[in-house]
Amino acid sequence: MDGNVLVIGLGLIGGSIAASIKATYPSSVIFGFDVKEEQANLAKTLGVIDKVSNDYLVTAEKMDLIIVSVPVLQTKEVLQRLSKVSFSKEVIITDVGSTKEKIVQFSKQLFEASNVTYIGGHPMAGSHKSGVVAAKAHLFENAFYILTPDDSIGEDKVQLLKQWLQGTRAKFITLQPSEHDKVVGAISHFPHIIAASLVHQAEVLNEENNIVSNLAAGGFRDITRIASSNPVMWKDILIQNKEHLLQLFNNWEKEMTDIKEKLLRGDEEELVSFFESAKSFRDGLSVKQKGAIPSFYDLYVDIPDHPGVISEITGYLAKEKISITNIRIIETRTDIYGALRISFQSEEDRVKAQRCIQQHTSYETYLNV
Numbered sequence: 001m002d003g004n005v006l007v008i009g010l011g012l013i014g015g016s017i018a019a020s021i022k023a024t025y026p027s028s029v030i031f032g033f034d035v036k037e038e039q040a041n042l043a044k045t046l047g048v049i050d051k052v053s054n055d056y057l058v059t060a061e062k063m064d065l066i067i068v069s070v071p072v073l074q075t076k077e078v079l080q081r082l083s084k085v086s087f088s089k090e091v092i093i094t095d096v097g098s099t100k101e102k103i104v105q106f107s108k109q110l111f112e113a114s115n116v117t118y119i120g121g122h123p124m125a126g127s128h129k130s131g132v133v134a135a136k137a138h139l140f141e142n143a144f145y146i147l148t149p150d151d152s153i154g155e156d157k158v159q160l161l162k163q164w165l166q167g168t169r170a171k172f173i174t175l176q177p178s179e180h181d182k183v184v185g186a187i188s189h190f191p192h193i194i195a196a197s198l199v200h201q202a203e204v205l206n207e208e209n210n211i212v213s214n215l216a217a218g219g220f221r222d223i224t225r226i227a228s229s230n231p232v233m234w235k236d237i238l239i240q241n242k243e244h245l246l247q248l249f250n251n252w253e254k255e256m257t258d259i260k261e262k263l264l265r266g267d268e269e270e271l272v273s274f275f276e277s278a279k280s281f282r283d284g285l286s287v288k289q290k291g292a293i294p295s296f297y298d299l300y301v302d303i304p305d306h307p308g309v310i311s312e313i314t315g316y317l318a319k320e321k322i323s324i325t326n327i328r329i330i331e332t333r334t335d336i337y338g339a340l341r342i343s344f345q346s347e348e349d350r351v352k353a354q355r356c357i358q359q360h361t362s363y364e365t366y367l368n369v
């Protein structure tokens with residue numbers, strides 16, 4: 001497949017998608033535009049795009065595919081401007097915004113009577129890092145990629161978009177925009193609010209006693225990593241998903257009141273059951289086949305903090321031809337040991353890998369941490 005692709009917004013997500021399309025379809029021409037000229041030039045230098053566009057409304061005229069990957073409030077503005085372009089041929093326009101209801105609703109009126117097919121999208125993977133320097137072609141590998149096509153859109157167009165995006169190696173699923181915002185509100189947007197709030201709480205305590213920032217390791221780092229995300233991007237997401245988030249605040253306040261009362265009563269049985277039911281659902285996530293969280297077969301390895309340990313482990317796995325889909329150091333401990341999380345494509349690979357590591361090393365392995 002080849003053709004002309006325009007990516008508007010060359011940050012983490014736009015850059016990653018551009019790189020994955022180029023890797024799959026080398027003869028396609030990827031144009032890129034960013035309000036920050038230096039981002040666009042950097043994307044060209046990094047080989048993420050072929051050509052810098054200086055005016056996306058002019059470049060858009062001859063495109064086969066346009067990907068809008070700017071913050072969600074900007075997305076509506078960019079789509080509105082695109083709706084004024086006279087396209088010389090049929091074009092698919094998609095966005096990657098973390099919210100869908102308002103964007104999709106808005107676009108429906110914009111592109112009703114034109115040769116534009118607009119399909120809302122949201123790749124459910126990312127990072128707390130921003131900018132094209134953090135972009136990578138494999139960012140979405142094994143992650144869910146949600147599409148929200150309107151009922152009036154032909155299946156052939158949806159398939160065409162998936163074909164363009166197949167290099168992401170993501171798993172495509174279709175959701176209604178409102179369902180998307182409700183579910184993603186609970187598993188992504190609200191957790192970002194909680195993470196930031198936990199950091200605020202620790203910061204206040206740190207003003208009284210600065211030992212807090214030194215001790216804040218382990219679980220605290222794990223649960224608050226996403227508090228390092230782009231503040232403006234998250235402000236936009238909150239504004240666009242306000243209604244669902246307000247409902248989640250109500251549920252959360254009730255949840256906090258309930259657990260607080262259990263603690264006040266000193267009801268040990270109920271406290272155990274509070275953690276038990278959460279553990280049971282959380283432990284089940286990694287083996288679930290469906291849902292908004294991708295299923296991974298994870299293996300955790302307790303590793304000493306010295307150079308070469310990761311290549312040692314991946315070397316043993318490579319020798320036995322066990323492929324891994326992801327590898328990450330979990331910041332659970334900051335002193336001697338760290339936990340390495342290695343993800344596999346199947347349970348069979350995970351079992352083989354555990355056996356392999358146990359055979360070659362004395363590092364402890366776990367299926368859950």
Ligand SMILES: NC(=O)c1ccc[n+]([C@@H]2O[C@H](COP(=O)([O-])OP(=O)(O)OC[C@H]3O[C@@H](n4cnc5c(N)ncnc54)[C@H](O)[C@@H]3O)[C@@H](O)[C@H]2O)c1
Binds near residue numbers: 014033034072074075
């Ligand atoms: N970061 C994540 O984890 C993640 C994951 C999935 C989806 N998303 C969504 O992807 C979109 C982009 O996020 P990101 O993480 O790539 O952000 P980013 O900050 O890395 O990149 C956004 C880029 O858009 C540019 N930009 C802003 N307004 C623009 C405009 N009007 N025209 C052209 N360029 C403009 C910025 O200069 C920046 O380079 C957002 O809508 C976000 O909700 C983010």
Ligand SMILES: O=C(O)C(=O)C[C@]1(C(=O)O)C=C[C@@H](O)C=C1
Binds near residue numbers: 189
């Ligand atoms: O991994 C992270 O840092 C993310 O926050 C990624 C994350 C998420 O909440 O899961 C953030 C926003 C997106 O819209 C999709 C993915």
